[in-house]
Amino acid sequence: MNRNKIGVSQFQASNNDVIQTSNNKLRTLCQQYLNGKFLRNLCIATVVILLMAATIICTPIFVKKLKGIEVATLATITSTMTTVMKGELTTPPSTSISSSTTTTRKTTQSITKTATKEDVIRRRWTQNGTTVAGENGQGNRLNQLNNPSRIRIDADDDQIMYILDRNNHRVVRWKQGEQEGEVVAGGNGIGSQLHQLNLPTDLIVEKSSDSLLICDYKNERVMRWFIGNKTNVRQQIILSNFDCSSLAMDVDGNMYVSDRRKREVKQWRKGDTNGTVIANGHGLGDQSNGRFPLIPIFVDGNHSVYVVDNYNHRILKWTKETKQAIVVAGGHGRGDSLTQLAAPGELYVDHHSSIYLADEWNYRIVRWLNGAKQGSVIAGGNRQGRAPNQLNSPSSVAFDRQGNLYVADSGNHRIQRFDVINN
Numbered sequence: 001m002n003r004n005k006i007g008v009s010q011f012q013a014s015n016n017d018v019i020q021t022s023n024n025k026l027r028t029l030c031q032q033y034l035n036g037k038f039l040r041n042l043c044i045a046t047v048v049i050l051l052m053a054a055t056i057i058c059t060p061i062f063v064k065k066l067k068g069i070e071v072a073t074l075a076t077i078t079s080t081m082t083t084v085m086k087g088e089l090t091t092p093p094s095t096s097i098s099s100s101t102t103t104t105r106k107t108t109q110s111i112t113k114t115a116t117k118e119d120v121i122r123r124r125w126t127q128n129g130t131t132v133a134g135e136n137g138q139g140n141r142l143n144q145l146n147n148p149s150r151i152r153i154d155a156d157d158d159q160i161m162y163i164l165d166r167n168n169h170r171v172v173r174w175k176q177g178e179q180e181g182e183v184v185a186g187g188n189g190i191g192s193q194l195h196q197l198n199l200p201t202d203l204i205v206e207k208s209s210d211s212l213l214i215c216d217y218k219n220e221r222v223m224r225w226f227i228g229n230k231t232n233v234r235q236q237i238i239l240s241n242f243d244c245s246s247l248a249m250d251v252d253g254n255m256y257v258s259d260r261r262k263r264e265v266k267q268w269r270k271g272d273t274n275g276t277v278i279a280n281g282h283g284l285g286d287q288s289n290g291r292f293p294l295i296p297i298f299v300d301g302n303h304s305v306y307v308v309d310n311y312n313h314r315i316l317k318w319t320k321e322t323k324q325a326i327v328v329a330g331g332h333g334r335g336d337s338l339t340q341l342a343a344p345g346e347l348y349v350d351h352h353s354s355i356y357l358a359d360e361w362n363y364r365i366v367r368w369l370n371g372a373k374q375g376s377v378i379a380g381g382n383r384q385g386r387a388p389n390q391l392n393s394p395s396s397v398a399f400d401r402q403g404n405l406y407v408a409d410s411g412n413h414r415i416q417r418f419d420v421i422n423n
C-alpha cells in the first residue's frame with residue numbers, strides 16, 4: 001500500500017510535469033513566432049484552452065488510477081515498514097501530557113452512564129447509515145477523505161466531528177450537514193517538520209485545552225497541537241523516537257501509548273519522565289514473519305486496558321489488579337462467525353464493559369457484552385461494499401451523546417452515522 005501510495009504522488013507529480021513541460025514548449029513557440037500583443041494574447045488563450053482540455057482528459061484517468069488502488073488496512077500499511085528500530089525515548093513528556101481530562105471519549109462514556117445494562121442490551125441502530133463526511137471519491141480536497149482511520153465526536157457539540165484523515169496526513173474538523181471540512185492539523189504535505197504529519201494513526205481531542213493529541217506514526221512521535229487559535233496553531237512533541245501506534249487517556253489524565261514493534265503498552269502518569277510498561281507478552285502480535293500490525297488500545301473508567309491483538313484476531317484486557325491478560329473478544333482465529341473476528345481495528349468500551357469494535361475484514365461493527373462468548377453485529381456485515389448498509393474496512397467507532405454510532409468507513413473514504421433506534 002505504501003508503495004502504491006508513493007506511486008500515486010509520483011503519478012500526480014509527473015502528470016503536472018507533463019502539463020508544465022508542454023506549457024513551456026508552447027510558450028516558447030509562441031514567443032519565437034509571434035511578436036504582436038494581440039497575437040501573444042491569442043496565443044496565451046490557446047495555451048489555456050489546451051491546458052483545460054488536457055485536464056479534462058487526464059482527470060478521469062487519474063481518478064480511475066486511484067480507484068484501482070487496493071484499500072489500505074491496518075495490517076498492510078504496517079507490513080511494508082522497514083525502518084530500523086529506534087532506541088528509548090529521549091524527550092521527557094514533561095507536564096504537557098495533560099492538565100485536564102476532558103476528552104471527547106471520556107465525556108461520551110459519562111453520558112452513557114445513565115443507561116442501565118438492560119438499556120444497553122436493548123439498544124439498536126438503523127441498518128442503513130447516513131454519510132456525514134466524505135464519499136466524494138478518494139482525494140485531498142476539502143470535501144474528500146483518504147482512508148479516514150479515526151472518528152471523534154466533540155464532547156460539547158454532537159454536530160462537530162474530528163476526523164483523522166490518515167493518508168492525507170491531516171486532521172479535519174467537519175460539521176455535520178456541511179459539504180466540506182476544515183483542516184485543523186497537518187495537511188502540509190508528508191514530512192517531519194513541526195507543522196507536518198506522516199501517516200498519523202490515532203487521535204485524542206482534549207477539549208479543556210483546545211488541543212489534539214496525535215500519534216504521528218511514521219515520524220515515531222506523539223504530538224500535541226493547540227488548535228484553539230486558528231491564526232496561531234502551535235505544536236509540541238510530547239514523545240519522540242517512540243514507535244507510537246495508538247493513544248489513550250484514563251479518567252485521571254494519565255496517557256497510554258502502545259509501542260508497535262515492542263508489542264507493549266506504556267503508561268505515563270502526569271509528570272513522569274519514563275513510562276511504565278503495563279501490558280505486554282501473552283502472545284500479543286506476531287513477530288516471526290516481520291509483521292507488526294498497529295495495536296489500538298482503550299482504557300476504561302477502572303483503568304483496565306483493552307488491547308487489540310489484530311494479528312491474532314482477538315481483544316485482550318489487562319485489569320489494574322491482576323496485571324494478567326484475558327481474552328474478552330475473538331480468539332478463535334480469523335473468521336466471520338459471531339465468535340470470531342478478522343483483523344479487528346479500533347474499539348470503544350462503555351461503562352458496562354461492553355465492547356464496540358470495528359471488525360475490519362468482516363466489514364462490520366460488532367458488540368461484545370461483558371463476559372459474552374460471542375458478539376452481535378450492530379452495523380454492516382453485509383459483505384464489502386458502499387451501499388448504506390455496507391462498510392469497507394471500517395477502522396474506528398465513536399458515539400455521540402444521543403448514542404448514535406459513527407464509523408470511519410476507511411475503504412469508502414467516508415464517515416457513516418447509524419442512528420440509535422431505542423436509547
Ligand SMILES: *[C@@H]1O[C@H](CO)[C@@H](O)[C@H](O)[C@H]1NC(C)=O
Binds near residue numbers: 128387388389
Ligand atoms: C436501505 O437502503 C437500501 C439501498 O439504498 C434501500 O433499498 C432500503 O429501502 C433502505 N432501507 C430502509 C429501511 O430505509
Ligand SMILES: *[C@@H]1O[C@H](CO)[C@@H](O)[C@H](O)[C@H]1NC(C)=O
Binds near residue numbers: 229230231232
Ligand atoms: C491568536 O493569535 C494571534 C497571533 O499570535 C494573536 O494576535 C491573537 O490575539 C490570538 N487570539 C486570541 C483570541 O488569543
Ligand SMILES: *[C@@H]1O[C@H](CO)[C@@H](O)[C@H](O)[C@H]1NC(C)=O
Binds near residue numbers: 088273274
Ligand atoms: C529513565 O530511564 C533512563 C534510561 O533507562 C534512566 O537512566 C533514568 O534513570 C530513568 N529515570 C527515572 C526517573 O526513572
Ligand SMILES: *[C@@H]1O[C@H](CO)[C@@H](O)[C@H](O)[C@H]1NC(C)=O
Binds near residue numbers: 300301
Ligand atoms: C468498574 O468495574 C465495576 C465492577 O466490575 C463495574 O461495575 C463498573 O461498571 C466499572 N466501571 C467502569 C467505568 O468501567
